[in-house]
Amino acid sequence: MTSLPEDPSSPIGESARDTAVRRLQEAFSEGHISHEELDGRLHWALTAKTHGELVAALAALPAEKAGTTSTIAAAGGQIRRRGAWQVPRTLKVASAFGRVRLDLSRAVIEHPVIDIELQLGTGRAHITVPRDAIVDLEGLHTGWKDLRYKTRRSSRPGGPTIRISGMVGFGRLKVRHARR
Template sequence: MSDSAQRDSSLRAADTDRIQTAQLLTDAAAQGQLDLAEFESRLTQAYAAQTFGELDRLSADLPSIANIRRGACKPAPSTVLLAILSGFQRRGRWNVPQKLTTFTFWGGGVVDLRYADFTSPTVNIHAYSIMGGQTILLPPEVNVEVGGMGVMGGFEHNITEHGAPGAPCVRISGFAFWGNVGIKRKKRRAGRVDEVA
């Protein structure tokens, strides 16, 4: 993304431009420049923005980040989280990869996307639980598609609310065998965005 002075504000923005603006807003919230309500409102507007002008207006009053522009937005590397007779937690601020695989065997895990930075407009989570359990926590604005199944276990499919237009889509697939994959929408807690929930 180039400096706003060098680009036409009427040009249409791409998914990567919206993701970069979302990351800039997260930086501002982490520095205490935006409270939680204002951050969530601007984040929803960033994902719905169609032009560079709309995106630039969302950070124009944030002097410490308004002039920061990043290079091309690239998805974080694919990641595998394992819990074999143990556990894993991915919480707080972290870069969500385009592909994430989670596996629990006689263990448990938590993947919390509420404070994370999305690096791709689509995130594919492959979740597997065998005699174990895991929970995936989603922020209110993301869209979600669930396609997993449970065999003598549970794979939640009851996420009915839609996210914000243009927000990242999280696709969750996999299976649970004598285990559970829980999927929940959960609001962010008041306080700084970079705090671990």
């Protein structure tokens, strides 16, 4: 969690509150707390005024995993990941002029929710997600060209949720589900 002051009576900042909300949402998505418990703890975290109150809202949550964010960046050229590669909890991908090709269909996905933060200039990006994945594109902003994605009609429960956010400038993003 963001470094919080040790004094339980000290006031908290918005960044600490945002971090606490994110931790609670992750705990829910990973099955550590129920929906009712999430609602109660979110209310507690959002109304907390002191460090002690915020810490109480996060009590008994599993420790945050270290090293769950990776960044891949290139000005030009190609960014490519395929095969049995380890997908971090948060993947930041930035490409000014190149092409991005991420194939998650055979990747090792250990987290129920994967966040892909995409910053694409004029190149193209193609992301292949597992067949049973749920894709969330609400945090993605497109500039020049429209996004190409068809929602799967039927999806088996238990697949990961892939949240794609960020900005696609003059490039194009295509997201598709694996066929096998």
